[in-house]
Amino acid sequence: MAYLFQPDYVRYVCSCGSLKPISKMYFCRHCLKIRCGYCVCHEADSHYCPNCMENLPSAEVRLKKNKCSNCFDCPCCFQTLCTRAGQAPLRPPASSADAKQDVKATPKKVYYLSCSLCRWTSRDAGIPDQYVATGGWPEQENPNSTRISTLIDFHKVLASKEKQEQQRKKFPTKRTFLQYEKFGLTSAMVRKRAGKPLEPKSLIQHSDQPAPAVANEEVDDLPAGIFTEAVDITKITTLEQRLQHPDVQAEKINELRPQHKQFLVKRSQRCRGCEHNVSKPEYSPQSIKFKIQLAAFYHVPEIRIVTCEPLRVGVASELLLKICNPTQHQTQISLLPLDTPTTPTTVTASGEEQELKRENIQMGSESPNLLPLAVRQISVTEDPKPITVVSGAEIALPECPLFLPPRDDAAEYDETNDASHFQDDKKVVVWRKGNKIVVRLHVTPFANEQNKGEPVIVGFVLRHGYVNTLATLEHKAPQKSELNVQLFLTLGNLVGTA
Amino acid sequence: MLRYEGIRYISDKQMVVLDIGSAYTKFGYAGEATPRGIIRTEVKCPESKEIRRIFNYIDIDDLYQLLVEFLHLLFFRHVAISPKDVRIVVLESLLTPTQFRETLAKVLFRHFEVGSLMLLPTHLATISTLxxxxxxxxxxxxxxxxxxxxxxxxxxxxxxxxxxLAACAVHECIKKDLTDSIPNLRIPEKTVEDIKVRTCFVTTLERSAKLGTDDAPSPPPAVKYPGLKTIEIPGYVRERAFEVLWERDNDxxxxxxxxxxxxxxxxxxxxxxxxxxxxxxxxxxxxxxxxxxxxxxxxxxxxxxxxxDKLKIQTFKFHKAPSKPNYTAWLGGAIFGIADLPARCLTKENYLKSNRVPDWVCLLDNQKDDTSNCGI
CATH class of the missing domain: 3.30.420.40 (ATPase, nucleotide binding domain)
Known part of the structure; x- marks a missing residue:
């Protein structure tokens, strides 16, 4: 069963070799494979501010440096700041005549930022109050930005020079001197240069070369009072507070300035094999719904541990598993030993069984899999992770296949629907209702010196029938196939030896 | 000035600049004056649920998993960009272990499918800032x-x-001094770092010579450090913290x-x-x-x-980069990276074809004809 925050007792093996609970997996309907967060391609879909829920197109996000212009974070404790309204402090009247005039003037409303967690306010930092509720807060600028942009422009010139050099190099010319490698590194380069005159001066001296930085003999000395003055540590910023604002890195608390809140992203997931989306959220940041959500628990039978007798080495313990069919089609399930190959199979029109490959998966016509290979991008594949789990018990699996009817939400409330028309082996199937059954299995842990004290894990392959409904849109008969998925169950610790 | 910067953004494809240091990772975009952020180079291990430093890896497979987790967090939480087909500049020391470098390239190309990677040597890229x-x-x-x-x-x-001789050694030194003065004190390294940043300093040469002798100068005032239990940091700890960098070792x-x-x-x-x-x-x-x-x-x-008798130099002069020293290397990469030089990048196609990263120590990449040299 997939718990929210508890250890994962039933783990499915993903096509990439990760072991995860079914709630964390996807099922790609196009390549009929289980995928997980590790082996799908994540993409940033939309940016939004987690505080005001504003979402912006990506070009604007770039322009705003990925920060919300209205919301601020506290520079002390990094919580969201709120805008507070207050009254402008009235100036003490200079004379009694002025005072009479001031009485009539209504006090102006002013706004300041305040943190409700650590009580930091923009007044503490000496930032003047604003007369409008949003925006208008003074921005801190990097004092060196002019110098840096000159340097950047210079490097662009250098780059275009190097590009020209390379263009020229493509044509065979007399090699009078080797390429002007300003940033070359190899020792070969040093040798080439040694003893030879540098390139003609005209190449090096650019008109727009920025003035080189001047080194200075003077360095910052220790502050004079450091050996005698007492330090109030509450007035000194911590490293986190400094790093929050890298270009200033203020040392004193009252030099801290509020920081614009960073945007977060909504992500969509794409199968790496066929480039179809397996999960795509709705664009709006307020919505928690998905446009596409191919989660594995809609397609792959779910297995939960009902009970397991205490485990003793060499003694068969009873294990009850509940199997649930989440699909709209009746399915046939068989439990097979762990070493069964997990390649999916299908039954062809002529009735023979064959391996399911990319070519014979029925696809919608728009599928990129139908495109010739040359058109498709090279797919980068990561090597699958090796499975490190060791099975610690022998499991006796039922030989007969088990049938599961389709999911029917109405049947959940139907009390009379008890009589099933399935001829079940009562020794195996203990209970049956709707699309769920409970099966009885027997587990015999074996003595294993290596992982003593570790919980016992058993593994088997779950073979289930899957009806590929993608093609039915085009009035073809749905393709039936058999898929295999490896499972590992964590049963608990050994109680003792028999 | 800012107006121009805005225009540059929209016209160019963004290039992500990463400086993965052993304690802090600096990240941002090429052509910007400051990094978007500086975060600790550590990640919660998905299996043991502990916070682990990337550089404390056990073996290559472990490093691979840690880097996948860390970069995933970095791309989607902090940089907020889809890493697929993006161009990346990574600053690395010329002395980086080959193991680390190759695993990083493998993670970036095989897991995140980045478009191209430019590995810049830290020390060389830094001079771009000057x-x-x-x-x-x-x-x-x-x-x-x-x-x-x-x-x-x-x-x-x-x-x-x-x-x-760097921050790690300084932390050890502070920790030792503190536990000597306050027995049964157990402080995590994060707190030691905070103590160092907020209270410690490098003392002068004259005072340092007298430290530990009989006529030691009076130590700077002690500091009360708040926490679950307020501890008092003695003045001599504050003064001696960085001495380990200057004490000459056996060699x-x-x-x-x-x-x-x-x-x-x-x-x-x-x-x-x-x-x-x-x-x-x-x-x-x-x-x-x-x-x-x-x-x-x-x-x-x-x-x-x-x-x-070996050196006849008279003066030493120091430069000041237009940045804080802790992200100067990143800035070097951000300035150099703006130059769009495809020849100096390792593209995804090339990496998948050759399955290796050009390296300065490898003779294959140091052949006389440097037209094929696409590395650093």
Whole structure:
């Protein structure tokens, strides 16, 4: 069963070799494979501010440096700041005549930022109050930005020079001197240069070369009072507070300035094999719904541990598993030993069984899999992770296949629907209702010196029938196939030896 | 100025610049003056649910998993960009273990499918921030202090220096001093780092000579450090924290001898220029009084027997980069990375074809005809 925050007792093996609970997996309907967060391609879909829920197109996000212009974070404790309204402090009247005039003037409303967690306010930092509720807060600028942009422009010139050099190099010319490698590194380069005159001066001296930085003999000395003055540590910023604002890195608390809140992203997931989306959220940041959500628990039978007798080495313990069919089609399930190959199979029109490959998966016509290979991008594949789990018990699996009817939400409330028309082996199937059954299995842990004290894990392959409904849109008969998925169950610790 | 910057953004494809340090990772986009953020180089391990430092990896597979987790967090939480087909600049020390470098490239290309990768040597890229091309770059970070002189845009690899004298050593020193003065004290390294940043400083050479002797100068005032239990940090701990960087070890080596040794190893005609163009980068060099202590140490060592007949330099001059030292290397990458040089990048196609990263130590990439050299 997939718990929210508890250890994962039933783990499915993903096509990439990760072991995860079914709630964390996807099922790609196009390549009929289980995928997980590790082996799908994540993409940033939309940016939004987690505080005001504003979402912006990506070009604007770039322009705003990925920060919300209205919301601020506290520079002390990094919580969201709120805008507070207050009254402008009235100036003490200079004379009694002025005072009479001031009485009539209504006090102006002013706004300041305040943190409700650590009580930091923009007044503490000496930032003047604003007369409008949003925006208008003074921005801190990097004092060196002019110098840096000159340097950047210079490097662009250098780059275009190097590009020209390379263009020229493509044509065979007399090699009078080797390429002007300003940033070359190899020792070969040093040798080439040694003893030879540098390139003609005209190449090096650019008109727009920025003035080189001047080194200075003077360095910052220790502050004079450091050996005698007492330090109030509450007035000194911590490293986190400094790093929050890298270009200033203020040392004193009252030099801290509020920081614009960073945007977060909504992500969509794409199968790496066929480039179809397996999960795509709705664009709006307020919505928690998905446009596409191919989660594995809609397609792959779910297995939960009902009970397991205490485990003793060499003694068969009873294990009850509940199997649930989440699909709209009746399915046939068989439990097979762990070493069964997990390649999916299908039954062809002529009735023979064959391996399911990319070519014979029925696809919608728009599928990129139908495109010739040359058109498709090279797919980068990561090597699958090796499975490190060791099975610690022998499991006796039922030989007969088990049938599961389709999911029917109405049947959940139907009390009379008890009589099933399935001829079940009562020794195996203990209970049956709707699309769920409970099966009885027997587990015999074996003595294993290596992982003593570790919980016992058993593994088997779950073979289930899957009806590929993608093609039915085009009035073809749905393709039936058999898929295999490896499972590992964590049963608990050994109680003792028999 | 800002207006122009905005225009540049929209017209160009974005290039992500990463400086993965052993303690902190600096990230941002090429062409910007400051990194978007600085975060700890650590990640919650998906299996053990512990916070783990990336550089404390056990083996390659472990490193691969840690990097996948860390970069995933970095791309989607912090940089907020889809890594697929994006161009990336990574700053790395020339002394990075090959293992780390290759695993990083594998993660970026095979897991995140980035478009191209440019690996820039930290020390060389840093000089982009100065506009000169002869600089002696000393990087004192978390794990170690490394030094490579760059002359006329070419690193003098022969003169490289590296010592494990950096933040890690300072933390050990503070921790030892604190546990000596307050028995049964157990403080995590994060707190030690905070104590170092907020209270400690590099003392002067004159005072340091007297430390530990009978006529020791009166220590600076103690500081009360708040926490679950308020601890008092004695003044001598504050003063002595950085002494480990200057105490010469059994081989007579310290931060200051690194600079002098490097200069001695360089050709005679480059020495004066290098000594007059020193740039300090890395977070540890931001400690109060670091530069002035380094200068007085250098001047004293010059007059000592060790160097007086080897070196005839008179003055040392220090550069100031247009940034804070802890992200200067990143800024170098951000300035250099704006130059769109496909020839210096390793593209996804090339990587998948050859399955290797060009490296300066590999003869394959150092052949005489440098047209094929697409590496650093």
């Amino acid at each position: 506009g000169t091309d002869t600089v002696l770059v000393l990087d004192v970070g978390y794990q170690e202090a490394t030094l490579i002189p760059v002359y006329e845009g070419v690193p003098i690899l022969k003169a490289w220096q590296a010592l494990p 007579n080596l310290s931060i200051s001898t690194m600079i002098l040794d490097a200069i001695v190893k360089c050709p005679v005609d480059t020495r004066r220029q290098l000594a007059e163009n020193i740039l300090l980068i890395g977070g540890t060099t931001m400690a109060k009084g670091f530069a002035s202590r380094l200068k007085s140490e250098l001047n004293t060592l010059l007059k000592s027997d060790l160097y007086s």
